[in-house]
Amino acid sequence: MSDSANKIEYGVERKPPLSKEDVERYNEQGFLVPIRVLSEEKATELCKAVDEYLFEHQETPKFELTDPIRIQRNVDSAGKITFEYEEGENSKPTTFPFLFNLWKRDKRFEEIAKNSVIAGMASQLLGDIPVHLMEDNVIVKNPYAKSVPWHQDYPYWPLATPTVVTIFIALDPVTPENGTMLVVPGSHKRTEETLPVGFGDDKSIMKQDRPNAVEISQNPLQEGLPVVDYGKLDPGQCGAHHALLWHASVPNLTSRPRRVLVLRYAAHGTVWLGNERFPYDEVGLKPGDKIGGEHFPLVQT
Numbered sequence: 001m002s003d004s005a006n007k008i009e010y011g012v013e014r015k016p017p018l019s020k021e022d023v024e025r026y027n028e029q030g031f032l033v034p035i036r037v038l039s040e041e042k043a044t045e046l047c048k049a050v051d052e053y054l055f056e057h058q059e060t061p062k063f064e065l066t067d068p069i070r071i072q073r074n075v076d077s078a079g080k081i082t083f084e085y086e087e088g089e090n091s092k093p094t095t096f097p098f099l100f101n102l103w104k105r106d107k108r109f110e111e112i113a114k115n116s117v118i119a120g121m122a123s124q125l126l127g128d129i130p131v132h133l134m135e136d137n138v139i140v141k142n143p144y145a146k147s148v149p150w151h152q153d154y155p156y157w158p159l160a161t162p163t164v165v166t167i168f169i170a171l172d173p174v175t176p177e178n179g180t181m182l183v184v185p186g187s188h189k190r191t192e193e194t195l196p197v198g199f200g201d202d203k204s205i206m207k208q209d210r211p212n213a214v215e216i217s218q219n220p221l222q223e224g225l226p227v228v229d230y231g232k233l234d235p236g237q238c239g240a241h242h243a244l245l246w247h248a249s250v251p252n253l254t255s256r257p258r259r260v261l262v263l264r265y266a267a268h269g270t271v272w273l274g275n276e277r278f279p280y281d282e283v284g285l286k287p288g289d290k291i292g293g294e295h296f297p298l299v300q301t
């Protein structure tokens with residue numbers, strides 16, 4: 001094998017697995033950054049692929065991340081409560097385009113999402129167990145797009161446990177000027193569940209449906225909590241964060257887009273709650289099933 005073939009698999013560097021200290025730091029802090037997972041060239045190639053979906057493949061569903069999240073609550077004759085998204089206007093993404101599960105449509109994204117180096121890292125961070133790909137997101141913060149409010153990810157997911165790690169990969173340089181991530185170190189260890197918030201208006205939703213959940217602070221610093229940022233990520237570098245970590249991102253104050261690829265991996269054995277907890281696409285699972293099947297492929301055994 002040539003040296004470059006040894007080093008690069010699908011543009012992903014074959015790095016040794018995370019060290020014991022890396023994993024300990026993640027468990028302590030709830031995040032780990034920066035880690036190089038793609039070559040710069042691969043990140044640039046993926047940026048071009050993202051632009052094809054934004055500007056050419058008009059049939060690909062796109063969302064505006066900051067659109068209101070409107071959830072309808074249904075009660076059946078037996079009193080069982082389920083949730084679905086309310087039909088809304090189809091918005092044209094402008095400031096914050098969001099693309100969902102490109103891995104299902106495009107080999108270029110599938111090979112990264114299923115890459116054994118990235119999935120292997122997710123497995124280490126989830127406690128050295130097999131992992132499933134849960135979903136991918138491309139999040140584009142266009143010039144002058146606002147901040148993403150403070151939130152935890154788990155409140156938006158139809159899962160019984162927060163056994164998910166997110167790998168947030170810079171495709172463009174991600175900087176304090178164009179939308180770097182802010183995190184509260186250690187916040188994944190707090191015991192109270194927080195409510196999901198609307199990304200457009202920072203307001204908590206599902207208050208009546210999650211009586212034990214609290215509103216997340218939109219100003220953790222003011223409450224004396226530590227806030228640190230991811231600083232600068234070069235294209236192909238990533239940060240990993242826990243499903244319960246409090247995080248936000250700063251506005252894009254530049255005239256260029258900030259494109260990131262977000263991969264989310266769930267621990268094998270994670271139980272699906274479906275629309276009894278939060279609306280999601282049809283994935284062939286019933287509440288109580290373990291995550292798996294074609295929509296949630298096992299990517300690391």
Ligand SMILES: O=C(O)CCC(=O)C(=O)O
Nearest residue numbers: 139148153166168249262
């Ligand atoms: O793209 C952003 O700025 C926010 C990302 C985020 O919240 C996440 O990856 O969970």
Ligand SMILES: [Fe+2]
Nearest residue numbers: 151152153247
């Ligand atoms: Fe998030």
